[in-house]
Amino acid sequence: MPEPEPIADFYAVVPAGGSGTRLWPVSRAASPKFLHDLTGSGRSLLQATVDRLVPLAGEDGVVLVTGAAHVDAAREQLGLADEALVAEPSPRDSMAAIGLAAAILQERHGDVVIGSFAADQVISxxxxxxxxxxxxxxxxxxxxxxxxxxxASRPSTAFGYVRSxxxxxxxxxxxxxxxxxxxxxPDAATASAYLATGEYRWNAGMFVVRTSVLLDHLARLRPALHDGLRRIAASWDTGADARARVLxxxxxxxxxxAIDHAIAEPVAAEGGVAVVPGVFGWDDVGDFNSLAALLPSVDGSGTKILGDTSAVIRVESAGSVLVPASGRTVAVLGLxxxxxxxxxxxxxxTTRARAQQVKDIVAALRERGEDDLL
Amino acid sequence: MPEPEPIADFYAVVPAGGSGTRLWPVSRAASPKFLHDLTGSGRSLLQATVDRLVPLAGEDGVVLVTGAAHVDAAREQLGLADEALVAEPSPRDSMAAIGLAAAILQERHGDVVIGSFAADQVISxxxxxxxxxxxxxxxxxxxxxxxxxxxASRPSTAFGYVRSxxxxxxxxxxxxxxxxxxxxxPDAATASAYLATGEYRWNAGMFVVRTSVLLDHLARLRPALHDGLRRIAASWDTGADARARVLxxxxxxxxxxAIDHAIAEPVAAEGGVAVVPGVFGWDDVGDFNSLAALLPSVDGSGTKILGDTSAVIRVESAGSVLVPASGRTVAVLGLxxxxxxxxxxxxxxTTRARAQQVKDIVAALRERGEDDLL
Structure with a gap:
């Protein structure tokens, strides 16, 4: 079977933000989660995201929106052209990121369809x-x-839901x-109730929309934000100086x-949002426990290792998530x-059950002023 | 009160052997337990052992018996003169170590009293x-x-006992x-029964004896070993070449x-052994759990840290033993x-309950041929 063609007039926008504090110390402010290979596939989450979008949007159809601090690392991992990179001077959440990409693409290509796909999700x-x-x-x-x-494969309390x-x-x-x-x-009881109805699915934050539709909604619902983004987009391709000045x-x-609050929720209330059921494996790799589901078992013990399995010595230990990423030998006994x-x-x-709480360690480090470890 | 004088004609023998595999990865074959400061006192176990013997035996009254591989490290830590160092070409257990020191001291000083005190014990x-x-x-x-x-402060199953x-x-x-x-x-039930009688005390492996008495017992009970040790002792101070040749x-x-089997047990059966009750804190620091008892608490959580306490981040964790010895930050959450x-x-x-089993990790490493980590 031949490869299907990319979709005409379709662009994939990849917002790459968030520091992934629950994945500390792998994920750091200077080297966040999306730059790391967290599945042992040999590709970072960002690379894997772009890999799966190129067949849909084409080689020149992917636009990355990320913090200025991560542009160099992203360019090195992806080999994207300059026009495929949108560097944010500071974090302004997902509406500004996706809205700016939409406005730039509309300036360049007229009314096209964009899809936004976060850089730190794993899909099978x-x-x-x-x-x-x-x-x-x-x-x-x-x-x-x-x-x-x-x-939804389980009544997760870690994800939002969309009701159809x-x-x-x-x-x-x-x-x-x-x-x-x-x-x-939701809480656990609510999540279970959701699943029983068959109407609720996990909201993976993937939004597909015509740029004109998105920008019209934005002009109506958040006019100041809309105007600012349009102003930046108008200057974007008119030279580095002009872009920098307007930015x-x-x-x-x-x-x-977030785009959820700015657009998705109010427009859904008006009947303007559709949901397409996705039948594929999906995870946002939020913490080291969810990482476990993505890694192959190395033996019958259920131990999951991200990295060099030969660096691990395991005696009477099962079901653990081990990340030997320093070159040292990691020995685990009786846990x-x-x-x-x-x-x-x-x-x-820590424990798999406490994986969500790893952000407390990051908070404690921040409080102690150990910024070099954040 | 003036310092009491050292005991006349008394010499302290310090056998420093054993690799302390239950204290891996701090204790290694090339850098065994006795060379490490395991109490945070600023002195290694060996240094602390010699520190407490000098007031009894005098500055020139301490003789160290250790493996040839550790002589340089011991000399550096202790600043002992050459004649205070007995280097064993290979491990031959405690009877050979103590017997050789006794024979050498008898050659030098005639019939004196020696006391043997292992280099890896902690006494308060x-x-x-x-x-x-x-x-x-x-x-x-x-x-x-x-x-x-x-x-005995508890019915320990980790120590041997002497019955009075x-x-x-x-x-x-x-x-x-x-x-x-x-x-x-003993097993736990037996240990409890021992304590109930009031007749059993921990055998700390401290033996005090006249050299002539020890060597006479040895000549009678282990004549070949006695003769070999006397032959080596006779050559010991006659020049490096002669010593090396006879060794x-x-x-x-x-x-x-072990001296316990060669001398202490058979001579006890003959009525020739005495026991002096020791009223002082004693531990052989056999594993990381026993280490915990020797370290000060850093806070109300019962956490014990050997090393730089500022290298530890602890969130909802109590009663742990943490050894940050690489310069890195150690974060423990929810365990x-x-x-x-x-x-x-x-x-x-690992866990404090499994501390005795750490030797299994060392065995696994040995099996994998990772000798550089042993």
């Missing part, structure tokens, strides 16, 4: 992913803001549904808001389900 | 220690092999008792046996009673 099942995106693009062309809702309603009835997008609304991360004038004053992360300047020892 | 309560040794020396002059029996009988009735050694016999490490001829053929030992080339993570 490429066929299911591509099918969902292709359907989402069709629904987006019909004027909807389209999200991909992941079939009736079929959308758009030709070429047979599985697309109306999105009734979005929810924040310096405009960027710091932009509202910090189950622990997390040991060994980096050249910092060592973390 | 200097007055109690000195009083016990001074009594033991008096009993030894009367012809006994004298051991110091430590008041009737009073010895030697002037100047009022608390000395006949030793009825020795036991191997090379004789040492490899010497019987490997109690764990042991984390961080050295430049190897990391150990």
């Amino acid at each position: 099942g490429r066929d299911g992913f591509e099918q969902a995106v292709r359907e989402a693009v069709v629904a987006a062309r019909a004027g909807y803001v389209v999200t991909v809702g992941i079939a 309603g009736a079929g959308l009835g758009v030709d070429g997008a047979p599985s697309a549904l109306h999105a009734v609304g979005f929810t924040e991360k 310096a004038d405009t960027w710091p004053g932009l509202e910090k808001i 189950d389900d622990v997390v040991v992360v060994d980096t050249p300047d910092a060592l973390l020892v | 309560g200097r007055d109690g220690f000195e009083q016990a040794v001074r009594e033991a020396v008096v009993a030894a002059r009367a012809g006994y092999v004298v051991t110091v029996g430590i008041a 009988g009737a009073g010895l009735g030697v002037d100047g050694a009022p608390s000395a008792l006949h030793a009825v016999g020795f036991t191997e490490k 090379a001829d004789t040492w490899p053929g010497l019987e490997k046996i 109690d009673d764990v042991v984390v030992v961080d050295t430049p080339d190897a990391l150990l993570v």
Whole structure:
């Protein structure tokens, strides 16, 4: 079977932000989670994200939006052209990141469809992913803001959910549904109730939408943010000096808001959001416990090792997540389900059950002023 | 009060052997336990051992017996003269080590009293220690092999015991008792039963005896070993070449046996062993769990840190033993009673309850041929 063609007039936007403090000490402010190979695949999360988008958007159809501090590392990992890189002077949350990319692409190409895909997610099942995106693009062309809702494999309290309603009835997008609304991360009982209805899927933060539709919603709902982004986009390709001047004038004053709150939730309430069910493996690799699900077992003990397995000595220990990343030998004796992360300047020892709490260690380090370890 | 004088014609023998595999990765074959400061006192176990013997035996009264590989490190730590160092070409267990020192000292000084004190024990309560040794020396002059029996503070299964009988009735050694016999490490029930009788004390492996008495027992009980040691001792101070030649001829053929089995047990059965109760804190620092008892608490959590306390970040963790010895930051989250030992080339993570089993890690490394880590 020949490779399918990339989708015409479709661009993939990859917002790469967030420091991933729950994955400390692997993930650091200066070298965040998306720059790391957390699955042992040989590719960083960012590289794997771009790898899976190129078949859909084409070699020149991927735009990365990331902090200025990470542009060099991203360029080195990806070999992207300058016009495919949008460097943010400071973090302004996902609406500014995706909105700026949309405005720049509309300046360059007119009214096209964009899809936003975070740089730090892990997806398995490429066929299911591509099918969902292709359907989402069709629904987006019909004027909807389209999200991909992941079939929930467990009542997770770590993810938000999108609730679906009736079929959308758009030709070429047979599985697309109306999105009734979005929810924040639920408690365990609520998450179980969600699953029982069959109407709730994980909100993976993938949004597919025409640039004109997105910008029109933004102009209506967040006019100041819209105007600022359009002003920056208009100057973007008019020379480095002009871009820098407008960025310096405009960027710091932009509202910090997530696209979920700025667009997805209010537009869903108006009936303007669709959801395409995604049938593929998905994880946001939020912490070392979720990492475990992504790594192969090295033996019958359920131990998961990210890195050189020969660096590990394990005696009467099962179910642990071990990250030997300093070149040293890591010996674990008589402890189950622990997390040991060994980096050249910092060592973390905790349990899989406490993995979400690793951010408390980062907070404690920040409080102590140990910025070199953050 | 003036310092008491050293004991006349008394020499302290310090056998420094054993690799301390249960204290890996701090203790290594090339840098065993006795060379390390395991109490945070600023002195290695060996230095602390010699520090406490000099007031009893005098500056020139301490003789160290250790493996040839450790002589340089010991000399550097102690600043001992050459004649105070006995280098063993290979390990031949404690009878050969102590017997050789006894034979050399008898060649040099005639019939004197020696006391042997292992280099890797921790003692607190200097007055109690000195009083016990001074009594033991008096009993030894009367012809006994004298051991110091430590008041057991718990029914330990990690130590052997010495059982006492009737009073010895030697002037100047009022608390000395006949030793009825020795036991191997007991199980927990037996250990509890021992404590209930009041007759059993921990055998700390401290033996005080006249050189002539020791060598006569040895000549009778292990004649070949006795003859070999006397031959080496006779050549010891007759020049480096002669010493080396006799050592090379004789040492490899010497019987490997502990002084407990060679002398203490059979002589006790004959009524020739005395025990002086020792009223002082004593530990053999066998593993990281016993280390915990020797380290000060850093806070109310019962956490014990050997090394730089500022290198540790602890969140919801209590009762752990942490050894930050690589310069890196060690973060522990949500785990109690764990042991984390961080050295430049190897990391150990286990529990205090499994501390005795650390030797299994060393065995696994040996099996894998990772000799550089042993």
